[in-house]
Amino acid sequence: EIVLSQSPATLSVSPGERATLSCRASQSVTNNLAWYQQRPGQTPRLLIYDASTRATGIPARFSGSGSGTEFTLTISSLQSEDFAVYYCQHYHSWPPFTFGPGTIVDIK
């Protein structure tokens, strides 16, 4: 089973600042990695797939990069609606398609 870890656990950022979140896989998932946003009380929303492709309707301030075992989600200028929990998930090869433990992005 591929294990995903995320860092930091919590990221405190001021509105307008840049946020950089990391996801590391225990073995290569090539580019089969997605990022999800979950706002309080809401369902998860797909942000990024294939490591770097924005999902439909996702603003350009969200970007993803990486391949293999190291991935990054960058939010270029945080808006109030971006304060949420962010999860990475792999979908490489065959299940189980595990999630990372999440990174909380909160207001500094």
Add this chain to the structure above:
Amino acid sequence: QVELVQSGPEVRKPGASVKVSCKASGYSFNSYGINWVRQAPGQGLEWIGWISPFSGDINYAQKLQDRVTLTTDTSSTTAFMELRSLTSDDTAIYYCARERLRLLAGHSPLDFWGLGTLVTVSS
């Protein structure tokens, strides 16, 4: 438009079973895989399993494979998740979610999610 409508909240006693439904509409049900994910209160997302409505192929998380069963009814375009021998650790919101790409393209991330079904296990 794609929609996944899940059944309502459930309360069960320890040792009981629960079956959650997920009614899909707005797309070709047989052509996309369905995943189930759960989230315990204040915790992260936990992948439960995957099912192909087309072939019936299934894969479960190892932790739950002895207690969970995923099924689909293609005539009603509904997916089901049954969990048995419930304990308080199973208290969570259970989500169904559709894969982004058609089954023939291989596995893909989850682009449409149901609103979730809260399952509470309490004596």
